[in-house]
Amino acid sequence: MRKSQSFTPNWIDTPPEKGTFRSVFKWGAPDQTKHPGPGFYRAVREALELTDADFQQPAQTGEKPVAQDIAPGLSGEELSALEQIVGSENISTKTFDRLKFSSGKAMEDLLKLREGKLENLADVVVHPRNKNDVQGIVALCHEKKIPIYIYGGGSSVTLGLECVRGGVCLALGTHMNRVLEFNETNQTITVEPGLMGPDYEAALNNAPKRFGAAHRYTGGHFPQSFEHSSVGGWVVTLGAGQASSYYGDAYDLVISQEYVTPAGTFSTRPFPATATGPKVNDIMKGSEGCFGVLVGVTMKVFRHFPQNGQPFAYMLPNWETAVASVREICQGExxxxxxxxxSDPEETDMAMKMFGIAGSHLDRLMTLRRQRPGRRCLLIGQADGQRHFAAQVKKNIKKICRSHGGLYLTAYPMNKWMHGRFGDPYMREDLNDYGIIIDTLETSVTWDKLHHLYQGVRSYIKGHPRTICMTHASHFYPQGTNLYFIFICRAMPTEDFLAFQRAIIDRIEQHGGSLSHHHGVGKMMGPWMERHLGSEQMAVLRAIKNHFDPCHIMNPGGTLGLNA
Amino acid sequence: MRKSQSFTPNWIDTPPEKGTFRSVFKWGAPDQTKHPGPGFYRAVREALELTDADFQQPAQTGEKPVAQDIAPGLSGEELSALEQIVGSENISTKTFDRLKFSSGKAMEDLLKLREGKLENLADVVVHPRNKNDVQGIVALCHEKKIPIYIYGGGSSVTLGLECVRGGVCLALGTHMNRVLEFNETNQTITVEPGLMGPDYEAALNNAPKRFGAAHRYTGGHFPQSFEHSSVGGWVVTLGAGQASSYYGDAYDLVISQEYVTPAGTFSTRPFPATATGPKVNDIMKGSEGCFGVLVGVTMKVFRHFPQNGQPFAYMLPNWETAVASVREICQGExxxxxxxxxSDPEETDMAMKMFGIAGSHLDRLMTLRRQRPGRRCLLIGQADGQRHFAAQVKKNIKKICRSHGGLYLTAYPMNKWMHGRFGDPYMREDLNDYGIIIDTLETSVTWDKLHHLYQGVRSYIKGHPRTICMTHASHFYPQGTNLYFIFICRAMPTEDFLAFQRAIIDRIEQHGGSLSHHHGVGKMMGPWMERHLGSEQMAVLRAIKNHFDPCHIMNPGGTLGLNA
Structure with a gap:
């Protein structure tokens, strides 16, 4: 046992070679990693009934170079027409580029790429320089009936990026990543869709220097993919950041948008509120590239008061009291x-190990208070905003948690979580390297159906042999919350994995959960949309699709359940 | 002068006779009135250059009975098919009933009804008992191509109710006014669309008694029409209540809806948030009866803490500091x-007279502080929610108002306003009785365009001879606010009035305002929609219209600018 505890798997530290499959599927920055810590490693090894010997040498690492021998399906004439629009330096038919910009980060993507499969490639990657380029490309593709797919940050986990019908992939992050306008009076910023999260947030944080503003600002949007996702991606997939309970989700943050569609280019108007009928601005949000290309978006921004942040952490006796606490917080006015x-008990126990709390002084205090592993649930968070406001929110939360038997854990667990929050996806490669699947599915649910959904989905996942299932709720509303399921199990053939995944999605849907709270639909959830929303609502989406894109060139092949 | 001050016009106090035009256009309860007080009366008389002699005897009072001699345009077969659906007691072809349910409360309605004009009548008024009735009626009308119009509370000021193509008017308030479900766990209530404001709010306030709930609740939605508007009307016209800055407007309050449309019946799902593509639930909000009939709606509700309300009132030196104060409040986090x-200076001066403050101790204090009539601006409001929260909001507002030179006026002006807030529309009849027009137009605007819009619209209205123009902002967002223009002038021929009104709307639109913040579009704003939203967005609305209602039977004739 002692020997085992000191064992560290041979995690891969070297950045992937350029041109390899691994360089396509690896999360984040090429030279960055975050390996599972000893607590997490041991927990996984034990739950999956593996031994240290299973972690001596990675199996399939995807370090094979991508062959460069697949000819694009477009004609020379079509390619040259595209080249005339964007210039020869902004177009590529190299197989590697086409693979890279046709791949997302769903487990299915990763499994296939590790196996060296070349599927669903765009015929050509185009890097538009501006709106005019996009207009030219959309007009050309509409005329020639060439499919268009759109790539922002590349972090989709719903098969949103696969170019299943070939055609053109628009890479928006290359050039279309500028700030177009900052308006301090209105507290808005207008940006191109390819601007990445950290650049967006840095511009706002440094508004005094960058824009001559009187104050610093924040976008308030911090999804786990923050460092590797784009503002446009947030909007067209309806993302939600980790601070959405206060700042709102992407749907709430958008003030106005500009789209290039086969039916024309238009901007919605930036009014703070209107009663001028159904809002086309809202119809476009979440359209996932099926109606047109987002070329500019005006977002709400907020005063940035990092010094006012009030972190907190409580241990609640069990899942029921944890849920009761957060519901009371959300409905407290x-x-x-x-x-x-x-976090549910399984995630809580894992967090205690990952944060190094298991066995510590805090742990002994919890045990004294009869808060035992397997039952106790962690609640962490932070209040923001104006100083007194944040302090009062924290104070109210304290009162509520105490009334439900909560034990204050200091801000330590929250700070640990905060510190590591964007790095966790890096661990996926490490586990995958040793034949371990880690994947997530998420949903939203009203309070009254939460426990039914939680139990129904969790029991199914736990029915799979040797499987970890950690669940948390992390986005809150007076009417309900989301549930986020993380499951870890031994690798299996891709088809078996997909069958398992489909069965979980079925369970979510049948137990009263939404198909997605913030991952979006993509092609993964598409097949459930008709059953989930009903044929009448799907017919509305199809009518709008047919209006904008009568030739079905925009992101065809099942996204949003539009089987076109 | 002294004699003049004691003069009181001969305001009409008797309820209108049943069956008269006056009984159709009179605001609110038949036996209720709110006459202009002496301060308001004198101010109007002076500004319009009238004398007490002009207020001796009302002119055209509309007390003529509605002739009962207009035959409905539908065939006997069609009428009997409708009767078979709802029963003979729920159908009427009486001219009076058809006029009543085809009339709203726009100034244009009132002028025409006063003149005894019978225009835009439905052929038949039907009182559906439930969703099944509505389904039967919609199916029949779709098959026979008979227009359907929908009447909720009847308070539309945008010509939303006129049955310009005849056909069927559905009166939803008669039977479809039930609470279908109250869900305390989720803090939602599901109601039929014809439920009126006071009944809705009373059910929530009395939730412990009514539903066995643990707490009392509020809907948080209090438009000026509150007492005479329906929940369904709020939703389909995108209303906003006077407390919307905290609780949200109708668009925000809706969780899910059920619609009967020619293309089918469907319910949206009540998730607190989703990322499952464009939200059909949101597409239906604000559809003003052009897509289908709302038959059920689930709304957010809030804990009711009337004891926590923190009223306040400040006098700011001028419009600029008033605007700067509220912007700082909205952006203060x-x-x-x-x-x-x-309120702008003109409305402030009027309020000082109406509230009896002009000439009082408070007025002298303001004068000492150099806050003079013609410049000073009133800011009133109330913080709600949890006790400490409300107190902190008020405290922050105090700090901000003081920093802009604001003088605390005690809660007195706020309480005066609060007390009279739903009664003011009654004064319209009194003024109209003496040949005085009082009308309102409203818009929303971003902070950076507020002064330009205010000046552009106000200067135009003030260019009209002998005209009062009072303006306020009353719904707030971090990105901007609404502006609400009230103008009072001498009566003129209806066509001249409409030309004046159109010119003001033109000014609003040209100066960067929205066509509507919370009145909706109706047939009044319809003609501007194409220019305002642009042809691409209007084409989207038409595509959705054609999907739901291919025969264009739903509220045809210009509502939402759908010229169908």
Whole structure:
């Protein structure tokens, strides 16, 4: 046992070679990693009934170079017409580029890429320089009936990026990543869709220097993919950041948008509110590239008061009291914390190990208070905003948690979580390297169906042999929350994995959960849309699709369940 | 002068006779009135250059009975098919009934009804008992191509109710006014669309008794029409209540809806948030009866803490500092007050007279502080929610108002306003009785365009001879606010009035305002929609219209600018 505890798997540290499959599927920055810590490693090894010997040498690492021998399906004439629009330096038919910009980060993508499969490639990657380029490309493709797919940050986990019908992939992050306008009076910023999260946030944080503003600002949008996702991606997939309970999700943050569609280019108007009928601005949000290309978006921004942040962490006796606490917080009419998160017992126990709390002084205190592993649930969060406001929110949360038997854990677990929050996806490669699947599915649900959904989905996942299932709720509303399921199990053939995944999605849908709270639909959830929304609502989406894109060139092949 | 001050016009106090035009256009309860007080009366008389002699005897009072001699345009077969659906007691072809349910409360309606004009009548008024009735009626009308119009509370001021193509008017308030479900866990209530404001709010306030709930609740939606508007009307016209800055407007309050349309019946799902593509639930909001009939709606509700309300009132030196104060409040990240309202100098001076403050101790204090009539601006409001939250919001507002030279006026002006807030529309009949027009137009605007819009619209209205123009902002967002223009002038021929009104709408639109913040579009704003939203967005609305209602039977004739 002692020997085992000191064992560290041979995690891969070297950045992937350029041109390899691994360089396509690896999360984040090429030279960055975050390996599972000893607590997490041991927990996984034990739950999956593996031994240290299974972690001596990685299996399939995907370090094979991508062959460069697949000819594009477009004609020379079509390619040259595209080249005339964007210039020869902004177009590529190299197989590697086409693979890279046709791949997302769903487990299915990763499994296939590791196996060296070349599927669903765009015929050509185009890097538009501006709106005019996009207009030219859309007009050309509409005329020639060439499919168009759109790539922002590349972090989709719903098969949103696969170019299943070939055609053109628009890479928006290359050039279309500029700030177009910052308006301090209105507290808005207008940006191109390819601007990445950290650049967006840095511009706002440094508004005094960057724009001559009187104050610093924040976008308030911090999805786990923050470092590797784009503002446009947030909007067209309806993302939600970890601070959405206070700042709102992407749907709430958008003030106005500009789209290039086969039916024309238009901007919605930036009014703070209107009663001028159904809002086309809202119809476009979440359209996932099926109606047109987002070329500019005006977002709400907020005063940035990092010094006012009030972190907190409580241990609640069990899942029921954790849920009761957060519901009371959301319905308390005293303002919302920005970050709030409750973990179920399995995730809580894992967090205690990952944060190094298991066995510590804090752990002994919890045990004294009869808060035992396997039952106790972690609640962490942070209040933001004006100083007194944030302090009062924290105070109210304290009162509520205490009334449900909560034990204050200091801000330590919250700070640990905060510190590592964007790095966790890096661990996926490490586990995959040793034949371990780690994947997530998420949903939203009203309070009254939460426990039914939680039990129904969890029991199914736990029915799979040797499987970890950690669940948390992390986005809160007075009417309900989301549930986020993380499951870890031994690798299996891709088809078996997909059958398992489909069965979980079925369970979610049948137990009253939404198909997605913030991952979006993509091609993964598409097949459930008709059953989920009903044929009448799907017919509305199809009518709008047919209006914008009568030739079905925009992101065809099942996204949003539009089987076109 | 002294004699003049004691003069009181001969305001009409007797309820209108049943069956008269006056009984159709009179605001509110038949036996209720609210006459202009002496301060308001004198101000109007002076500004319009009238004398007490002009207020001796009302002119055209519309007390003529409605002739009962107009035959319905539908065939006997069609009428009997409708009767078979709803029963003979729920159908009427009486001219009076058809006029009543085809009339709203726009100034144009009132002028025409006063003149005894019978225009835009439905052929038949039908009172559906439930969703099944509505389904039967919609199916029949779709088959026979008979227009359907929908009447909720009847308070539309945008020509939303006129049955310009005849056909069927559905009166939803008669039977379809039930609470279908109250869900305390989710803090939602599901109601039929014809439920009126006071009944809705009373059910929530009395939730412990009515539903066995643990707490009392509020809907948080209090438009000026509250007492005479329906929940369904709020939703389909995108209303906003006077407390919307905290609780949200109707668009925000809706969780899910059920619609009967020619293309089928469907319910949207009540998730607190989703990322499952464009939201059909949101597409239906604001559809003003052009897509289908709302038959059920689930709304957010809030804990009711009337004891926590924190009213306040400040006098700011001028319009610029008033606007700067409210912007700072909205962008302060300390939570929002529920009610907030700033009045421009002209409205402020009128309010001082109406509230009896002009000439009082408070007035002398303001004068000492150099806050003079013609410049000073009133800011009133109330913070709600949890006790400490409301107190902190008020405290922050105090700090901000003081920093802009604001003088605290005690809660007195706010309480005066609060007390009279739903009664003011009654004064319209009194003024109209003496040949005085009083009308309102409203818009929303971003902060950066507010002064340009205010000046552009106000200067135009003030260019009309002998005209009062009072303006306030009363719904607030971090990105901007609404502006609400009230103008009072001498009566003129209806066509001249409409030309004046159209010119003001033109000014609003040209100066960067939205066509509507919360009145909706109706047939009044319809003609501007194409220019306002652009042809691409209007084409989207038409595509959705054609999907739901291919025969264009739903509310045809210009509503939403759908010229069908």
């Amino acid at each position: 005293f303002g919302m914390p920005s970050i709030l998160r409750i | 300390f939570g929002m007050p529920s009610i907030l309202r700033i």
